[in-house]
Amino acid sequence: MRKRVPVVMIHGAFCGAWAFASWRAAFDRRGFAVYTPTLRHHASRDEAALSLKGVSLRDYVADLSALIDTLGSPPIVVGHSLGGLLAQILAARLSVRALVLLAPLAPSGVFPSEPFEWVAMQALFVEGAFWNKVVPPRKSIAASQAFHCVPEREREVLVDQLVPESGLALFESMHWLFDSCKTSTVDRHAITCPILCVAGGQDRIVSPATVRRLARRYHGRARYELLPDHGHWLPGEPGWERIAAGSLAWLDQVLVPDGKRVSGE
Numbered sequence: 247m248r249k250r251v252p253v254v255m256i257h258g259a260f261c262g263a264w265a266f267a268s269w270r271a272a273f274d275r276r277g278f279a280v281y282t283p284t285l286r287h288h289a290s291r292d293e294a295a296l297s298l299k300g301v302s303l304r305d306y307v308a309d310l311s312a313l314i315d316t317l318g319s320p321p322i323v324v325g326h327s328l329g330g331l332l333a334q335i336l337a338a339r340l341s342v343r344a345l346v347l348l349a350p351l352a353p354s355g356v357f358p359s360e361p362f363e364w365v366a367m368q369a370l371f372v373e374g375a376f377w378n379k380v381v382p383p384r385k386s387i388a389a390s391q392a393f394h395c396v397p398e399r400e401r402e403v404l405v406d407q408l409v410p411e412s413g414l415a416l417f418e419s420m421h422w423l424f425d426s427c428k429t430s431t432v433d434r435h436a437i438t439c440p441i442l443c444v445a446g447g448q449d450r451i452v453s454p455a456t457v458r459r460l461a462r463r464y465h466g467r468a469r470y471e472l473l474p475d476h477g478h479w480l481p482g483e484p485g486w487e488r489i490a491a492g493s494l495a496w497l498d499q500v501l502v503p504d505g506k507r508v509s510g511e
Contacts, residue, residue: 251278251321252279252318252321253323254321255325256330256332257282257285257288257329258330259327259416263283265482266282266326268486268487269481272491281321283309283310283313285306286305286309300412301414311339314340322343322344322346323342323344324347326348330348330350337441338434344500344501349446350452352459353431356463362453363456366420370421373413377416377417381416382410383405383410385405392477395446395483396483397484434465441461442468442493443469444471445457446477446483447472447475448474457470458470469496
């Protein structure tokens, strides 16, 4: 029905296109034209460490917008974590068929819901003036907070693939209250496509309460789905196949052959 409809999958902080390798294969089998871009300077640890200083969310959005402009028709956009925030920014500016947001970071104006989210924000200050730096991945934190629902052997592989991240992009996304440019602002009324917001009940980075509040922000255009036994790494935890299949089933419900919206539920 939607053969060759473009799908753009946006990975989160400290990651690369590899984060969506399994999802790409699942969507490709359904006939979609899948794109899994690597965010600017995330191709390797060396490139990230040398080049990410001062890179903004605006730069990531500019690169992704340029990709979408080449596709020929509005895409479905799938985003995980920081990629979920970028997906919302894009959907407020460009024509998008649908959004699938996996444990998404919330935009400017949506405060954290749980104490652990506030602690994570403050932990960045261990790096000092992190907004002027490239922030290295803290492997022990990633293992215990992002990948704790992944088997240990797979967890080690994931941790070893992480690259540094732009401190400025982290500041803009997590400390928006102090960002005079309000870089992570999303005009919620400008997003008219259906939205699926998926939360892991065991997520130690983005709480289900925050994802639920984010979904409510879109006034009926968004469906909130809680996965009680999952954590933050929704693209690759055991059971990711069911999450991907559920997302595809939801797309079947909300899209018709011309890609117009049927329902946000």
